[in-house]
Amino acid sequence: MDQSSPNKVLIAGATGYLGKYAVKAFKQRGFWVRTLTRDKNRLFEPGPFTAPALKAEDIDDIFVGKVTEPDTLVGLMDGIDTVYSSIGISRQRDGLSFEQVDYQANRNLIDLCLAANVKRFVYVSMQGAENIMQLEITQVHERVVEDLKNSGMEYRIVRPCGYFSDMGALYDMAKRGRALLVGAGENRMSPIHGQDLAEVCVDTLAGSALEVEAGGPDILTQREAAMLAFEVVGKPVKITVIPMWLARGLVKFVGLLSNQFGDLADFIVTAGEIDGVGPPLGKTTLRSYFEMLHAEDQQKETK
Template sequence: MERVLVAGATGYLGRYVVKALKQQGYHVKVLVRSQDKLNQEGAYSSPSIYDFVDDIVIGDVTRSQTIKGVCLDVDFVFSSVGITKQKDKLTFMDVDFYGNLNLLREAERSKVQRFMYINVHGADECPSTLIKAKQRFVNELKHSSIHHIIINPTGYYSDITEFLTMARKGRVFLFGNGSNKMNPIHGADLANVCVSAFAKENSILEVGGADVYTYREMAELAFKVVSQKEKITTIPEWLVKTSLPFLRIINKKQYNLFLFLFYMMTHDVVAKSHGKVDLKSYFESVNEKGGNNV
C-alpha cells in the first residue's frame, strides 16, 4: 500500500483529496497545525475527514523544526499549502514559498518518490506576490531530485461561492465588463484528477471544470438560484487600477489578494475540462444549507 502525506488537509481541496486517496486504497498521513478540524465538516460543504486518516502529524510548515522527519516512510507528498484568508502576520513568501520549501526539503531527505503541488492556472503574468511566491516554489520543485507533479486548476467552486453571497445581498459586483471566461472546478472533481495524477512523473496538468462560463453568466446563475432580481454592477478596469495603490498602502496582504482576484476576473482562465459537478447544482446545494461556509 502506497503512503501519501497530505499537507493542507483541512483546506477545501485537501479534504476532498484525503477522502479520495483513502477511497482508492492509499495509506493517508496528514500534516496539520491542529487536529481539531479533522472531525468537523469543512467550509463550503467539504467533508469531515477524520475517518479517512491513518496517521496524524502536528506541525507547521513555516517552522521547519516542527516537521522534522514528517516524510519518513512516505512514498508521495501532496501540498495545497498556501495563504487564502489567514489573518496572522505571515506573508505569501513565508507560507506559499518557504513553507512548501521546508516540506520539499524534508521530502528530499526522506527520498520521497513524488511531490504534488497545487498551483494556479493562467496567472503566470499576474504581478501579485501571491503568484510570485507560488512560481518561486514551482521553480524549486522542478529542480528537485524528486519527481514533480504540478496541478494548475483554474479556480475552485468554493471561490465562486462569493457570487452566491453577493446575490443574496442583492447585488453582484464584477471587474471589467464580465465577459471574461472561466471553467471552475468542484473540489471532489479536482481531487480525483490529483489522485489519478500520482501515476505521472515530472508532469504539469492544467485543470478546469465541466463547463465554461463568463463571469456575468456566473453572476446571473447565482441570482437565479437565490430567486433574486438581477442587479449586476460592473466596475471599470481603469477605476480599479487607480484605486490599487491606495489599497497597497492600507493593507499589503489584502492588496495582493485583491490584485490576484482582479487579474483573474479580467482574463480568460480556461483549461481542459474535467469532472461532472456543474456549478448550478453546487450553488443549489450551498443555497439549501443557507450559507456559504457550511
C-alpha cells in the same frame, strides 16, 4: 491499507477547501494517509462552501505542526513516499506573506522530502500563470514549480482554472441581493469543484503527464456565473460593476493597510481581466453546486 504499504501519502493543506477533498480522494484510492495540520480539530469541522468535515476513518495519522516552522516538523516524513501540497494563502489572517506561505512553506516540505528520500511530490499551482507573472502570488507558485523540477524527485503539477469555493462568493453576494463584479465581467472561466480536482490530483500522480490543467464542465463569464447564482437563489439580478480604474485604486489603498490583503486584492482584480479556461476534467456543474449551497441554506432556515 495497513501501515506497511508503500503507498503512504502526506497531505499538506489538509484543512483547506481542496485539502479536505484530497484527504478523502487519496484514502478512497487505497493510500495510507497522514495529514499535516496546525489544529487537528479543524480537520473534523466542515469548511466553507461545502468543504467536508473529515472523519476518523479518512485519516491514518495526524501530524500537528506548522509548515512555516521546520523545527515543528521533525519526523513528518517518516515512512512517507508521496507528498501532496495545496498549501497557500487563501483566507488566513495571520499576517504572513505569499513569500512565507506559498513559497517558503512548500520549500520547507521539499527540503524535508529530500532529506528523507521521499519519492514523489504533487503540487497544486495555477492555470495561466504565464499571463500573470507580474503578480507576487504567481511568482512564488512558479518558484515552487521550478524548485520541484530541479529537485530530482518525481513531481506532478496540477493547474486548476479556478475553484468552486471562489464561485461560492458569487453565490453569497446573490443571496444578499447584489453582486459586485470587477470590470465588465466578460472574462471566461471554467472553475472546478474541489472533489473533482482532488480526483484529478490522484489521477495525475498515476499518469505520465508532468503538468495537468484542470477545468470544470462549464465555460462561463463572470457575469453569467453571477446571473446563474441569482437564478438559483430566486432573486432579481442586480449587478454592480466596479470599473478597473477604481478597482486598481482600491488595490493600492488596501496594500497600504496590509501587504497580504493588498496582494490578494491585486490577484482578484487581475483575475477579472483574463480568461481562465482549461480541459473539462471536472464533472460537477456550477448550477448543481449553487443548488447544493441553496439547499444547505434552506435546511439551516428550517432548523
